[in-house]
Amino acid sequence: MGEKFTVTVELSYPFNELISQDKLNIELKQPILAREFVRLLMDTYPDLLRPLEKNENGEVSVLLLKGAVLLSMQEEIAEECRIRLMLPLSGG
Amino acid sequence: MDKFLRVNMKKLSATCEKSQEKYAYMGGRMLTGQLLLDEVTPTCEPLGRHNKLIIAPGLLGGTQAPMSSRLSVGAKSPLTGGIKEANVGGPVGQKLSRLGYKAIIIEEKPENEQDWYIVKIDHEGAELLKDNSLVGLDNYDACALLQEKHGKNIGIFIIGVAGERQYPLATCACADADGIPARHAGRGGMGAVMGSKKVKAVLIDDSKAPAMEYSDKDEFFALSKNWAKDCIESKKLLTKLGTSNLVMTTNLMGCLATRNFSQGSFEGAAEISGERMYETIVARGGNPSHGCYKGCVVRCSNVYNGPDGKHMTSSLEFETLVLMGSNLAINDLDAVARIDRFCDGFGADTMELGVAFGTAMEGGILPFGDVAGVMDLIEQIKQNTILGRVLTQGATITGRVLGVSRIAAVKGQSMAAYDPRGLKGTAVTYATAPMGADHTYGNCMPGRPGYRPETQETPHPTKAEGQVEWAKDMQILTAFCDAMGLCYIAVSASLSTARMVAKLLSARYGREFTVEDVIQIGKDTILTEVEFNNRAGITKAHNYIPEHFVEEKLSPVAETFDIDKKELEDFYDNF
Numbered sequence: 001m002g003e004k005f006t007v008t009v010e011l012s013y014p015f016n017e018l019i020s021q022d023k024l025n026i027e028l029k030q031p032i033l034a035r036e037f038v039r040l041l042m043d044t045y046p047d048l049l050r051p052l053e054k055n056e057n058g059e060v061s062v063l064l065l066k067g068a069v070l071l072s073m074q075e076e077i078a079e080e081c082r083i084r085l086m087l088p089l090s091g092g
Numbered sequence: 093m094d095k096f097l098r099v100n101m102k103k104l105s106a107t108c109e110k111s112q113e114k115y116a117y118m119g120g121r122m123l124t125g126q127l128l129l130d131e132v133t134p135t136c137e138p139l140g141r142h143n144k145l146i147i148a149p150g151l152l153g154g155t156q157a158p159m160s161s162r163l164s165v166g167a168k169s170p171l172t173g174g175i176k177e178a179n180v181g182g183p184v185g186q187k188l189s190r191l192g193y194k195a196i197i198i199e200e201k202p203e204n205e206q207d208w209y210i211v212k213i214d215h216e217g218a219e220l221l222k223d224n225s226l227v228g229l230d231n232y233d234a235c236a237l238l239q240e241k242h243g244k245n246i247g248i249f250i251i252g253v254a255g256e257r258q259y260p261l262a263t264c265a266c267a268d269a270d271g272i273p274a275r276h277a278g279r280g281g282m283g284a285v286m287g288s289k290k291v292k293a294v295l296i297d298d299s300k301a302p303a304m305e306y307s308d309k310d311e312f313f314a315l316s317k318n319w320a321k322d323c324i325e326s327k328k329l330l331t332k333l334g335t336s337n338l339v340m341t342t343n344l345m346g347c348l349a350t351r352n353f354s355q356g357s358f359e360g361a362a363e364i365s366g367e368r369m370y371e372t373i374v375a376r377g378g379n380p381s382h383g384c385y386k387g388c389v390v391r392c393s394n395v396y397n398g399p400d401g402k403h404m405t406s407s408l409e410f411e412t413l414v415l416m417g418s419n420l421a422i423n424d425l426d427a428v429a430r431i432d433r434f435c436d437g438f439g440a441d442t443m444e445l446g447v448a449f450g451t452a453m454e455g456g457i458l459p460f461g462d463v464a465g466v467m468d469l470i471e472q473i474k475q476n477t478i479l480g481r482v483l484t485q486g487a488t489i490t491g492r493v494l495g496v497s498r499i500a501a502v503k504g505q506s507m508a509a510y511d512p513r514g515l516k517g518t519a520v521t522y523a524t525a526p527m528g529a530d531h532t533y534g535n536c537m538p539g540r541p542g543y544r545p546e547t548q549e550t551p552h553p554t555k556a557e558g559q560v561e562w563a564k565d566m567q568i569l570t571a572f573c574d575a576m577g578l579c580y581i582a583v584s585a586s587l588s589t590a591r592m593v594a595k596l597l598s599a600r601y602g603r604e605f606t607v608e609d610v611i612q613i614g615k616d617t618i619l620t621e622v623e624f625n626n627r628a629g630i631t632k633a634h635n636y637i638p639e640h641f642v643e644e645k646l647s648p649v650a651e652t653f654d655i656d657k658k659e660l661e662d663f664y665d666n667f
Contacts, residue, residue, distance in 0.1 A: 013333075055548045056545060068345065088539025091330060
């Protein structure tokens, strides 16, 4: 087992309004895939699910942005970082 | 909804005819494409008498289905020489459907080209009226006069001076729910085709339209109500910030078209962002969440007031903010709004003109960031100077005339606001779409999956792998939305939407539709368009992204466009 680390999740609109918080600090005991991290978030804060659509695999479509980089759902989150939770892009 | 209105400008007649059975389950873009293939010689002169302008609401038009008032406007394009469908919101699609029209077909040209005409449609039929009183007027003034004469609820479909002059970037405007010429079938010069027919406006009075018929009205209404609730919940960001929500995100991702597509991020992005626009609109008493027609529950358009609190433009959209903003290194929201106001009034495509301006800046006509210089170019367009006429031929011609080789266009049509190196799925659509670089043909937005199992996880936007298959799916999903008259942005082009559409079509028409049927509608729509282009001489060899995007790395993502050309060429094989 590695050391615990904290992922700070910045909530973009409308997630911030759904749970009345602008950010969450999620403590992790071990590295986790982005896909599992999303599941963990949604299980812990089910109101975040409200604006989200599910894909055909039953997974919610949502974006995680680390700095300027979109995370792949297969990517591992293995250390302390800040991640922005965003709706799938829409418009244009 | 089983009739066509055929307007023959040589005979000066407007005649209703029953549509053939083969068109019974075709609507919107599917119908415009099929009618063009059936009735127009693909090699014809786009502004000649053999081309036709087809205006068609979707199969769900006029119903209670949310966001179902989109209108398809099709013709052979004077900009690209290929098939074109430009898609527009506003109430006109809904009104035409309520009057029972599947399509308006405007054909031929008058022998006397001095006079202009208006097509007026109501529950009793249609008539062609000679009317030269609107010629030369700004769309705003013309719409105000038409409303004064025909009432506030009249549906208005109109061309501006750009259309009268038959510029290849001329739009067809639809007045929105407030009577403002805010919505445009913008791309591909459909306004020029309408102008070539000497039709200034089509007016639709649906005040005495009969009630829509449904095979199972209760089921249809229940489905629509639940779907509307889902759309409201899932599109809250669009409701708040509109399409401009994308400015900061695409800037961060590094695919925001900047300085004639030479960079993927802009130092002044925050100044033209959705967030800044929202604050400005609220502070000036505008409306950040405005519906382009009464049945829209997402309301992603806006009303933007000037510093004096008076209406300046509506709606200011992402593509305009970028192509008239960062693409020209302009970080002044009011300046972009003034340009948008001009384009709406003049009837010009903000996207094509924005890329033409960027090309002119690269060609040394004026420096990047020169707002006064852009306003001078606009004045030249109004005055019809040589430079003004060059710019209104679009980005490709502008580049050729000015000796610029870095032109952000495919098949003669400019790209949208996304740099192809930073959003590669959309770039595949730019390269392959029969209509030129058209993002609305299949926009691959991160987090928006396709319909097949292999496209459920969206690829990283800058990586080549998976983009071709994803783009195929998004093109098909978008095509069926266009055939239905659905706003693909507000409802999402997705498999869940296809499922809903199958249920709605079944309840509407009393025939069982499956999700496979709906997907097939998308495929058939596209293949019809590809076939038209093949016959016009625009083939798979034309499916490419210009070389400089392949050879030059985009800052800051450090990527080139690296998808194999063969994959682009073979895109529609075994579709």
